[in-house]
Structure formats: structure tokens, C-alpha cells
Amino acid sequence: xxxxxxxxxxxxxxxxxxxxxxxxxxxxxxxxxxxxxxxxxxxxxxxxxxxxxxxxxxxxxxxxxxxxxxxxxxxxxxxxxxxxxxxxxxxxxxxxxxxxxxxxxxxxxxxxxxxxxxxxxxxxxxxxxxxxxxxxxxxxxxxxxxxxxxxxxxxxxxxxxxxxxxxxxxxxxxxxxxxxxxxxxxxxxxxxxxxxxxxxxxxxxxxxxxxxxxxxxxxxxxxxxxxxxxxxxxxxxxxxxxxxxxxxxxxxxxxxxxxxxxxxxxxxxxxxxxxxxxxxxxxxxxxxxxxxxxxxxxxxxxxxxxxxxxxxxxxxxxxxxxxxxxxxxxxxxxxxxxxxxxxxxxxxxxxxxxxxxxxxxxxxxxxxxxxxxxxxxxxxxxxxxxxxxxxx
Amino acid sequence: xxxxxxxxxxxxxxxxxxxxxxxxxxxxxxxxxxxxxxxxxxxxxxxxxxxxxxxxxxxxxxxxxxxxxxxxxxxxxxxxxxxxxxxxxxxxxxxxxxxxxxxxxxxxxxxxxxxxxxxxxxxxxxxxxxxxxxxxxxxxxxxxxxxxxxxxxxxxxxxxxxxxxxxxxxxxxxxxxxxxxxxxxxxxxxxxxxxxxxxxxxxxxxxxxxxxxxxxxxxxxxxxxxxxxxxxxxxxxxxxxxxxxxxxxxxxxxxxxxxxxxxxxxxxxxxxxxxxxxxxxxxxxxxxxxxxxxxxxxxxxxxxxxxxxxxxxxxxxxxxxxxxxxxxxxxxxxxxxxxxxxxxxxxxxxxxxxxxxxxxxxxxxxxxxxxxxxxxxxxxxxxxxxxxxxxx
Numbered sequence: 178x179x180x181x182x183x184x185x186x187x188x189x190x191x192x193x194x195x196x197x198x199x200x201x202x203x204x205x206x207x208x209x210x211x212x213x214x215x216x217x218x219x220x221x222x223x224x225x226x227x228x229x230x231x232x233x234x235x236x237x238x239x240x241x242x243x244x245x246x247x248x249x250x251x252x253x254x255x256x257x258x259x260x261x262x263x264x265x266x267x268x269x270x271x272x273x274x275x276x277x278x279x280x281x282x283x284x285x286x287x288x289x290x291x292x293x294x295x296x297x298x299x300x301x302x303x304x305x306x307x308x309x310x311x312x313x314x315x316x317x318x319x320x321x322x323x324x325x326x327x328x329x330x331x332x333x334x335x336x337x338x339x340x341x342x343x344x345x346x347x348x349x350x351x352x353x354x355x356x357x358x359x360x361x362x363x364x365x366x367x368x369x370x371x372x373x374x375x376x377x378x379x380x381x382x383x384x385x386x387x388x389x390x391x392x393x394x395x396x397x398x399x400x401x402x403x404x405x406x407x408x409x410x411x412x413x414x415x416x417x418x419x420x421x422x423x424x425x426x427x428x429x430x431x432x433x434x435x436x437x438x439x440x441x442x443x444x445x446x447x448x449x450x451x452x453x454x455x456x457x458x459x460x461x462x463x464x465x466x467x468x469x470x471x472x473x474x475x476x477x478x479x480x481x482x483x484x485x486x487x488x489x490x491x492x493x494x495x496x497x498x499x500x501x502x503x504x505x506x507x508x509x510x511x512x513x514x515x516x517x518x519x520x521x522x523x524x525x526x527x528x529x530x531x532x533x534x535x536x537x538x539x540x541x542x543x544x545x546x547x548x549x550x551x552x553x554x555x556x557x558x559x560x561x562x563x564x565x566x567x568x569x
Numbered sequence: 570x571x572x573x574x575x576x577x578x579x580x581x582x583x584x585x586x587x588x589x590x591x592x593x594x595x596x597x598x599x600x601x602x603x604x605x606x607x608x609x610x611x612x613x614x615x616x617x618x619x620x621x622x623x624x625x626x627x628x629x630x631x632x633x634x635x636x637x638x639x640x641x642x643x644x645x646x647x648x649x650x651x652x653x654x655x656x657x658x659x660x661x662x663x664x665x666x667x668x669x670x671x672x673x674x675x676x677x678x679x680x681x682x683x684x685x686x687x688x689x690x691x692x693x694x695x696x697x698x699x700x701x702x703x704x705x706x707x708x709x710x711x712x713x714x715x716x717x718x719x720x721x722x723x724x725x726x727x728x729x730x731x732x733x734x735x736x737x738x739x740x741x742x743x744x745x746x747x748x749x750x751x752x753x754x755x756x757x758x759x760x761x762x763x764x765x766x767x768x769x770x771x772x773x774x775x776x777x778x779x780x781x782x783x784x785x786x787x788x789x790x791x792x793x794x795x796x797x798x799x800x801x802x803x804x805x806x807x808x809x810x811x812x813x814x815x816x817x818x819x820x821x822x823x824x825x826x827x828x829x830x831x832x833x834x835x836x837x838x839x840x841x842x843x844x845x846x847x848x849x850x851x852x853x854x855x856x857x858x859x860x861x862x863x864x865x866x867x868x869x870x871x872x873x874x875x876x877x878x879x880x881x882x883x884x885x886x887x888x889x890x891x892x893x894x895x896x897x898x899x900x901x902x903x904x905x906x907x908x909x910x911x912x913x914x915x916x917x918x919x920x921x922x923x924x925x926x927x928x929x930x931x932x933x934x935x936x937x938x939x940x941x942x943x944x945x946x947x948x949x950x951x952x953x954x955x956x957x958x959x960x961x
Contacts, residue, residue, distance in 0.1 A: 186622055186837050188599065189830055191606045192615045201608045201826060207580065212827060213605035214583045216593045216777050218905045223584045230578055250779070251643045251804060254822040258804045286803045379823055385608050387642070387779055387825035409801050411678045412643060412650045428910075430646040431771055433779035434593060435604060436828070438581055445578050513610045518820075 194507070196534060197543055198515035199329050199488055199527045200357070201379035201386050203534030204443075208384055211442035212435050219432045227441055228422060228432070234444035235390050238452070239355075239374065240365035245398055247422050248440060249389040249413065250433050253356040253377025256389025258286050259413040260352055260373045263393070263401050264321055267291030272313045272349070274305035274324035277331045278518045279354055283323050290409060292320070301520050302331045302479045302490070307339040311347075319349045320400075327358035329380075330518040332479050332490035332527065334362065341370020350397050356380060359390065360447050361459045361487035361531060372397040378436075381459070381487050383532030384443035387436045391415075446533075459486040462535040465567035466528060469544040472560035473553045478525050487531040490517070492524065494551075499523050502550050510546040540564055586899070588926060589935055590907035591721050591880055591919045592749070593771035593778050595926030596835075600776055603834035604827050611824045619833055620814060620824070626836035627782050630844070631747075631766065632757035637790055639814050640832060641781040641805065642825050645748040645769025648781025650678050651805040652744055652765045655785070655793050656713055659683030664705045664741070666697035666716035669723045670910045671746055675715050682801060684713070693912050694723045694871045694882070699731040703739075711741045712792075719750035721772075722910040724871050724882035724919065726754065733762020742789050748772060751782065752839050753851045753879035753923060764789040770828070773851070773879050775924030776835035779828045783807075835924075851878040854927040857959035858920060861936040864952035865945050870917050879923040882909070884916065886943075891915050894942050902938040932956055 196203050217224050236246045249259045261283070265271060271292040273284040276299045287294045297313045299305055305324055314322065322344055326335050337353065344351040350372040355364055361381030366374055372394040379386035393401065393415065401408075401415060408414040412430065420427040447455060463486040467477050475491040477484060493499055499516060503526070506512045515527035530539060541564060548557035588595050609616050628638045641651045653675065657663060663684040665676040668691045679686050689705045691697055697716055706714070714736055718727050729745065736743040742764040747756055753773030758766055764786040771778035785793065785807065793800075793807060800806040804822065812819040839847060855878040859869050867883040869876060885891050891908060895918070898904045907919035922931060933956060940949035 185841065186626070186833075188837065189603055189606060189619065189833055192609050192613070193607060194609045194613065196608065196610065198610055200823060201610065204608060209605040209607070209827075211581055213601040214581060215585060215601070216588070216596060216771075217584050217586045218588060218590055218593065219778070221584070221586065221899070221905065227581065234578070251647065252822045252825060255643065255804045258802065282803070289799055289801050289803055377823065379608075385825065385827040386611070386823040387828055407681055409681050410650060411674070411681055412647045430644045431592060431769070431778040433644060433777065433828070435601075435777040436779055436825070441578075441581055445580065449577065507613065513613065 193511055195512045195539060195542060197529055197539060198513045199529050200377070200531065202381070202383050202529055202531035203539070204383045205446055205533045207446070208439050208442045212385060212439035214435070214438050216434050219434060220426065220428065224434060225426065227437060231437060231441050231444060232422065234448055238360060238444065238447060239392055240367045241392050242367055244392060244394040245415065245419055246392050247418055248437065249391050250430065251389055252386050253375065253389050254282065255413065256375030256377065256391050257283055257354060258410070259389070259391055259415065260375050261286045262290045262410050262413055263408050263415045264350055264352070264373060264397060265290040265292045266404055266406050268293065269320035270295065270317060271321040271323060272297065272310055272319055274310060276303055276305055276325065276333060276335065277301055277328035279325045279329055279356070283325065283354060287323070302333055304333055304335050304483050307343055311343055314347045314349065319347055321352055322349045323352035325354040327355065327362065327485050327487070329357045329488060331521070332485045332488045333483055334485045337369045344370065344372065350400060357485065357488055360455065363456055366392055366394065378440055378443065381532045382443045382447065383534070384439050385436065387433060388440055459535045461568065462530045462537065462540060463489060465537060465564045466530055466540045468563035468567040469540055469560040470547070472563050473544065473548055473551060473556050475547065487529060487535065489528045490521070490525045491528065493526060497551065505550045506546055512543060512546050537564065537568060585903055587904045587931060587934060589921055589931060590905045591921050592769070592923065594775050594921055594923035595931070596775045597838055597925045599838070600831050600834045604777060604831035606827070606830050608826050611826060612818065612820065616826060617818065619829060623829060623833050623836060624814065626840055630752060630836065630839060631784055632759045633784050634759055636784060636786040637807065637811055638784050639810055640829065641783050642822065643781055644778050645767065645781050646674065647805065648767030648769065648783050649675055649746060650802070651781070651783055651807065652767050653678045654682045654802050654805055655800050655807045656742055656744070656765060656789060657682040657684045658796055658798050660685065661712035662687065662709060663713040663715060664689065664702055664711055666702060668695055668697055668717065668725060668727065669693055669720035671717045671721055671748070675717065675746060679715070694725055696725055696727050696875050699735055703735055706739045706741065711739055713744055714741045715744035717746040719747065719754065719877050719879070721749045721880060723913070724877045724880045725875055726877045729761045736762065736764065742792060749877065749880055752847065755848055758784055758786065770832055770835065773924045774832070774835045774839065775926070776831050777828065779825060780832055851922070851927045853960065854922045854929065854932060855881055857929060857956045858922055858932045860955040860959040861932055861952040862939070864955050865936065865940055865943060865948050867939065879921060879927065881920045882913070882917045883920065885918060889943060897942045898938055904935060904938055929956065929960060
């Protein structure tokens with residue numbers, strides 16, 4: 178417990194970091210400017226129109242033409258929990274694919290919601306196969322099939338093909354974690370037959386952490402309306418939340434006003450750039466990063482065909498001190514990258530080139546800093562040439 | 570569902586409002602400046618020290634010398650839910666005092682956590698008596714006695730005397746909602762024997778909405794550690810949250826970095842002013858507001874001896890159109906006040922003079938605007954004189 182009589186503290190100083198870890202990510206200045214706009218009331222007509230515009234831009238981003246789209250007032254994990262607790266009732270069966278930390282988290286959240294959880298597990302970096310999920314459903318009534326589109330702990334991109342057929346055949350709902358893919362990889366909830374999807378603001382949306390965009394399809398909403406028991410969370414009850422975000426405008430909880438300003442600006446920038454251009458930018462930057470880092474001996478942990486663009490995991494070479502190198506990057510160059518999680522702790526670095534951070538100058542800065550920190554200055558020229566070639 | 574192809578949207582414009590409703594409240598410019606400081610990583614050493622300072626300043630504010638103090642990553646209602654779901658296990662008995670909307674919300678949250686809830690209800694504006702709560706405990710094993718210190722729906726201040734004795738006698742935990750009192754009325758969790766307390770940032774702390782300061786006593790932490798079942802919410806699991814906020818620094822969820830910057834600055838301003846001076850300022854401003862508004866025929870709904878300082882409810886006079894007057898205040902004067910909730914809908918206005926908003930100039934602005942909007946210009950001089958007298 179801290180001393181209860183703290184000495185007078187100074188105002189916070191700005192810290193400058195180049196955020197190339199698994200999030201939060203680099204932001205455009207206009208997002209921080211929007212964040213600091215004067216707070217107004219959560220029932221002010223001017224704020225209600227901000228909400229409507231956020232909703233419209235989010236819907237467009239994920240291809241939602243039906244259902245419900247709402248930012249949850251919490252970080253990405255609150256979005257995960259909101260999706261799960263609204264759809265699961267005690268005793269429901271859920272099949273959850275676990276290919277990393279965040280799949281494991283989804284399974285745990287479902288257990289705590291009272292689900293009978295069957296996990297389908299693959300090794301870190303591997304992807305889940307539809308047939309394995311089908312085998313886990315095993316013809317038994319299953320409420321939910323959940324998995325992670327972009328596994329932030331590994332940098333693996335999970336294909337979504339075939340999953341909606343599986344959900345339809347088995348009368349299950351398809352839940353997808355898009356925390357690290359939203360606005361960095363294409364997502365189309367309609368075309369993919371997704372029933373529930375959540376994300377976070379601090380990844381490819383390049384917005385501060387604190388909100389979790391969430392989508393439920395009409396089919397998922399029907400399940401929600403037909404529940405036998407109340408949703409275990411009052412704060413995350415989407416029926417109550419919709420009564421505020423929808424036409425009724427009934428007070429539920431006080432919306433995080435300023436965070437929604439920032440999300441509005443972040444989404445505006447996404448649409449101003451254009452979705453195709455944004456996805457292509459992420460792809461080119463990721464290719465360039467892998468090209469450059471490989472020249473330094475930092476090899477990707479995930480093969481190209483299932484590799485995320487916004488987040489690349491590389492193996493830490495033999496004999497390199499994980500914490501020492503990340504510490505030097507942070508303190509000497511002001512660059513943050515992420516360490517490994519779970520079985521990859523000490524074995525991998527996670528490099529995020531997300532949203533506004535996904536650009537050539539950042540790849541080059543990181544490559545130069547890593548060449549120094551690893552004592553591989555002799556490879557710096559080759560690495561920069563490889564980056565240039567990737568952009569040619 | 571909105572049109573999935575929104576036209577290009579403009580950047581948000583700043584809206585200027587004088588926030589004199591039940592929250593969000595008027596903010597100091599330095600809080601918004603802190604909010605917009607560059608985002609850094611949630612495991613960055615510079616951020617960990619922000620967390621430590623926030624914790625120390627919050628502990629000092631509530632008089633906590635033991636237990637756990639943490640801002641929950643959600644609004645005040647998330648703080649309520651965090652307190653309840655960490656302490657309640659399915660089948661536990663809880664006695665909840667209901668003297669307004671927020672007491673009712675606490676009862677509903679406890680029911681959803683699986684509690685057998687016994688409510689003690691009094692009319693809007695009334696306060697709860699210790700003997701009535703004792704009668705509801707009725708000698709039965711009771712896990713939790715919960716009530717609201719500052720009922721935001723009515724403007725009633727609940728005395729806390731005698732409650733810790735009741736909790737000790739009955740081996741219950743004492744849970745207190747301090748959403749609208751924290752930093753506006755004195756709170757001392759040690760002296761009051763409070764086991765769990767939560768608040769919100771958008772009231773007397775004068776910070777944007779989005780965080781919920783929360784306290785658990787050592788006794789409450791022992792109950793948490795001794796649970797038979799996991800906490801139903803993974804996101805709000807205080808054991809996991811403490812592993813990030815405490816010495817371990819283990820990643821749980823990505824903290825809302827920028828909101829914590831803002832809370833740091835808001836707390837810094839609280840302590841720079843001094844707690845006694847701040848409470849006295851709120852008391853003087855509330856007295857002046859009641860004096861002035863009474864001259865306009867706007868009589869307080871709650872008698873002086875149990876009236877909150879940060880929030881005053883006044884009766885809407887006969888024949889006055891609630892929505893029309895609030896609409897004119899907002900659109901012509903840029904002033905927000907709150908409408909009534911529950912049985913007081915259409916019958917009361919809620920006037921918040923909270924944190925940075927609790928000052929004479931705001932009382933006078935509101936009084937002048939209301940004199941105009943109510944057609945009581947003839948009483949404006951008397952009202953301003955009454956305000957002056959209250960400050961003499």
C-alpha cells in the first residue's frame with residue numbers, strides 16, 4: 178500500500194515513444210486532439226450525433242448491414258466478455274479454438290459465464306482447422322463456436338472460410354475476436370457469416386485503449402432476446418446498452434465521451450484513407466519489415482501464408498538477452514516492441530506495425546535500432562536494401 | 570441500422586457547454602491537456618509510475634491505509650459491478666439499501682451475481698436508517714450490506730455512522746457507492762469502516778467519464794481470496810487486476826492509458842487545492858445555489874440536513890415545461906442541467922456543482938439563465954443578492 182500522504186506531485190510530462198509493440202499503436206495527432214475536445218453530456222443532442230456517426234463508420238468498416246454495432250465502454254477484453262456473456266447462458270456448450278493466449282482467454286471467459294467449454298487447441302503459431310472444430314462440436318447442441326481472427330500473442334491470421342457453414346450446420350453462433358485485425362485486415366461480417374465480433378481501439382484503429390467495438394448479427398440478437406436468464410453482467414448487458422445507443426436514448430451508464438470523440442476521428446481517418454488502400458499499406462509494410470528483420474537474423478515465427486500484417490513475431494536469436502535488448506530499444510531509442518507470451522516468453526518479439534504506425538519510416542527506424550542493439554551493424558545496409566526492395 | 574456507406578464525415582467541432590448536470594462535470598483545462606498526452610505502453614516503466622502515483626493519490630483521498638485501491642477500466646457502473654461480483658458468490662445473501670435509482674441498480678447487479686438480495690427501500694429523497702438495515706439482516710448470515718453514500722438520482726447524502734458496527738456485528742462487508750461524493754464530501758474508509766467503495770471520474774473529480782476508482786479493505790480482500798468459485802467476470806476480476814497494478818506487473822488487459830493520465834492530473838489538482846478547502850468550497854457553492862434558486866421559486870427537494878453539496882435537486886414549479894426549459898438552457902445558454910429520474914421524472918431538476926464546476930460564477934450564470942427561461946426576471950435581482958449573501 179502506498180504512503181497515504183503523498184508529497185505534492187508534478188504534472189505529467191509527455192513521454193515520446195515509437196509504439197511498435199502489440200498495442201497501443203502509433204496515433205495521428207488529430208486523434209489526440211479529438212480526445213481532448215471539451216466533454217459534453219452523454220444525452221446532449223450533439224453527442225448523440227457523434228454516437229450515430231461512430232456507429233455508421235464502424236458498420237461500414239466491418240460490412241455490417243444488419244444487427245447491432247456498438248463500442249463497449251471498456252478495453253478489448255471487455256468486448257470479449259460482452260460478446261460471451263450476452264450469448265451464453267449457464268449450461269450452454271461452447272467450442273473455442275485456442276491457438277494462443279487470446280483463444281485461451283475466450284475459453285476462460287466462457288467458463289466463467291457458465292458454459293460447458295470444449296477447447297480445440299493447436300500449438301502457438303498454428304491455425305485452427307474447420308474439421309477439428311467440427312469434430313469438437315461432435316453433433317451435440319452447441320451455442321457458440323469462437324475463435325481468434327488475429328492472434329495477438331503469435332501473429333497468426335486465422336482464415337474464416339468454412340466457419341459460417343459449420344455454424345449454420347450445427348445451429349451455432351460464430352464468434353470472432355478481431356482485436357488486432359480490425360482496420361488492418363479485411364473483415365466482412367456479412368460475407369463471413371460472423372454472428373458476433375469484437376475488437377479494441379488501440380491496435381489498427383490507432384486510437385487510445387478504452388473502447389471495444391462490438392457487432393452482433395440479427396441471428397445473435399434473436400438469441401439474446403430469447404434468453405431464459407438475465408445477462409450476468411449489468412454493465413455489459415447489450416439489451417440495456419442498445420436502449421441507449423438505439424432510438425430510445427435511455428440512460429444506462431455514462432458513456433466515455435472523450436474516448437468516443439477519439440474513436441470518431443480514428444474511424445474518419447480510416448475511411449478517408451480508404452479500406453483497400455489501408456489493408457494494402459499494412460501488407461506492404463509487413464513484407465518490408467520481414468525482409469529487413471530477416472537480414473538481421475530475426476526470422477518470422479509464423480509462415481507467410483498465415484502471418485498477420487499488423488503484427489509480426491520474430492524468433493529471438495540464440496544468446497540474445499530478451500529483456501536487455503527491449504530495454505535498450507525503449508530507453509535509448511524510445512522504441513517499444515513486445516515480448517513473447519506463454520510458451521513464446523523469452524523466445525519471440527512481437528512487432529506491431531499497426532494503423533498510423535504501419536509505414537516505411539518506422540520499419541527503417543526499428544531496423545536501424547535493432548541492428549545497433551544486436552551488434553549487427555554489419556547487416557544494416559543489407560537490411561535497408563531489403564526494405565527498399567520490398568517497396569519497389 | 571445506419572447506411573453502411575456513410576458519406577465522408579467532417580472532423581468533430583468543439584462544443585462548448587457549461588456542465589451543471591449530474592455529470593460529466595466542468596473540467597480544468599489541464600485535465601484535458603493531460604488526457605491528450607502521447608499514449609505510451611501499458612508496461613512502459615514511465616506508465617507504471619503514473620499508475621503508482623494515481624494509486625497513492627486515490628488512497629490519500631479516501632483515507633485508505635490498507636487494502637487495495639485501483640481505478641477500474643470502465644465507468645462508475647463498472648466500479649459497482651466490480652465491487653459486487655468480486656465479493657458475492659452464488660447464493661450469498663446481500664442487504665441493499667434503495668433510496669433512489671443507484672441503490673436499485675446495486676440490488677440488480679447483486680441479483681445478477683447470484684445473490685439472494687433483500688432490499689430496504691425508502692422513498693426518493695429519504696435516507697436509510699441503520700435499524701431498518703439491521704432488521705433486514707434479521708440475524709441471517711449476510712455477506713454484504715450495500716448502500717449509496719450520495720444518491721445521484723435525488724441529491725441525498727446518506728450518513729455512514731453506525732454502519733460499520735452493523736457490519737461487524739453481523740460479520741458482513743460494508744459496500745458504499747461514492748460516485749457523486751468522492752472529492753466533494755469527506756470520505757474516510759478507515760474511520761467509516763468501509764470494506765468496499767467505488768466511484769466515477771466524471772463527478773467531483775472533474776475528469777472525463779471512463780474510470781471507476783475502487784477500494785477494497787483487507788477484510789474484503791480476505792473474502793475475495795477465500796472464494797469458492799471464480800469471479801464471474803474475467804475483466805473485473807480484482808485478483809487478476811491486482812497482479813497488474815501490484816508488484817507483479819503481469820499483463821491482464823490493456824489499461825486505458827490516456828484516461829489514467831487525466832485522472833492523474835485531476836487527482837493532482839484535488840490535492841493541490843487541499844481536501845478540506847475543496848469540501849468547504851462545495852458546501853458554500855451548494856448553499857449559494859439553494860439560496861439563489863429558492864428566490865426563483867425553485868425549492869430543494871431534499872431538506873438541508875441530508876442534502877448533497879455536489880448535486881442539488883429542485884422541484885419543477887407547477888405549469889413549467891421540464892423539457893422545454895432544459896432545451897432552452899442547453900441551446901440558448903449552453904448550460905446543461907439534469908432531468909429527474911424514476912418517480913421524479915418531470916418533477917425535479919438535478920443541478921450539479923461538482924469539482925471545478927463548483928464556483929460562484931456558475932451559480933450566477935445558471936441563476937440568470939433560469940430567471941430568463943422561467944420568465945422570472947423580476948426575481949433575478951433578489952436571487953443574485955441571496956447568492957451574494959451566502960458568500961458573505
